[in-house]
Amino acid sequence: MEVLLPISAGIKTPTSSARKLQTPVSGSITGLGATAVSSIALPLAFMVTGLVALFTVGVWLMVQPEILSTYHYSPSAVAITHLFVLGWLCSMVMGAMYQLIPVALETKLYSERLVLPQWMLHVAGFIGMVLAFRVWNMKFVGWFGSIFATGVCLFIYNIIRTLLRIPKWNVVALSVTSALAWVLLTITAGLLMTAAKTAHANFMFHFNPLGTMHTHAHLGIVGFFTMLIVGVSYKLIPMFTLSEMQNGSRAVASIVLLNIGLVGSLFSILLQSIFKPLFALVVIIALAIYGWEIITILRARKRRALDWGVRYFLTAIGLLVPLSLLALVLSWPRLPLNPFTGQLENVYGFVSLIGVVSLAVIGMLYKIIPFLVWFGAYSKHIGKAQVPALAEMYSASLQLLGYWLFLVALAVTIFGILISSAMIVRIGSVLFAASLTTLAVNVGKILSHYFRPKLTPLVAPKKFNAL
């Protein structure tokens, strides 16, 4: 007896395109997809590390709001920025990449063994760096920075070896490779700056210190984080909205132009050249092409309702528009160097790191953490009991509240920075803390499934028509 469902008319007889499952029911998970997350503990460790760092930043800003309401070249500003970027963003992005890259590239991670040592080097490195920056001990910054860099090299090696496994190169692989190159350059620049301050790299004195700092920041924010957001969203946005990439050439063009803009910006910012606006414009054109493709993907989507995880992500992308305009203004060579310009630079850094990268990360976090916990708690129960959907593992109302609180906090803090008001920045920080509390409660709800899975028995079929 055989039942052919409507689609089966188009199925080819199982051949090479079919993968026959031969493992026994109780056998080990060794298939294509499951290898992506064979161990959920380590990606989760990165994410918990990231959340702890984020809350530490929130508390720090509430206690010391002057960090944002005054110019950003101070030990506290540099320390908190590294806590935010390395502790929160890098932890989240690296943890997510260990899970997402195999999914996005349809392969398996090269080595799970390398993840634990990287996490240990990562945590030891960034905590040491933040403390050393806080007391402005550049020798310690160099030591802990080298520990952190060693961890990043393990990460890069693992991802590169993973990329070498993919049968067909695509735009996601191109963007990930680019991002890895840029993060390596960012870290090299950081270590060279540290070496210069401890008099081991005298050639660095040829460059303007602010120029090198801005180059370092720019490479990290645009080269690593933005590049990854752009590339990975070409896979994830169609996947989450039931759509398809509309124009592959357009997607590739956005990555290529982003790389060209980054190379130009690297030299023009470092050398304080008059070509800064030109290369800023190239980056903006790349992002515009990216936005164009995302809009066409969304227009072609089959799932009309967008979940809030996706909305967080799309809002972050939308914030690239005002950010790009601000970038163009700040790149202008004849811009007067006054306190207001300094505050505009603070706004630029703040919107980049919090408005764009963090909001995008939180959106993806609402996808990744439920999946990792679900995989650990429920995957072995499928077919044996009824298990919850990912969206049932947390509160959508809290997610919505967190979204609006985040946007209000962003607006209030930007206003506080612009008028150099520590009080308003503190109010913004409190609002951010409220938004992050909704996130913390939801993460707690999600993690509770890991310790107390919510299973209900399968219902026996009503009809049992024996043959």
Next chain:
Amino acid sequence: MSATPNESVVLETLSQIIDPEIGCNIVDLGLIYRVAIVEGIVKVTMTLTTPGCPMHESISQGVKSALLNLEGVTGVEVEVVWDPPWHPSLMSEQARIALRVGNF
């Protein structure tokens, strides 16, 4: 010798397995392409919403587990195919309405 369940029982059983990301059962989602039952062995040909789907092994193993629990089923073979690729048009009308998926 125990009785073998028919295809409607098989599909009803499989409809209790969800794709956790989309929040819809795999039958209404249109992931089950073919069911064949021969002498107590159930052969299921199915797909997933996207190649590289991290739920791949979980869902296909879940299909095996669920069907092996049925009385009269002595074996289950699951084949995951990518041709033809899954498309939202394969979803049932009920699932499309519940998930607000557009027409085609």
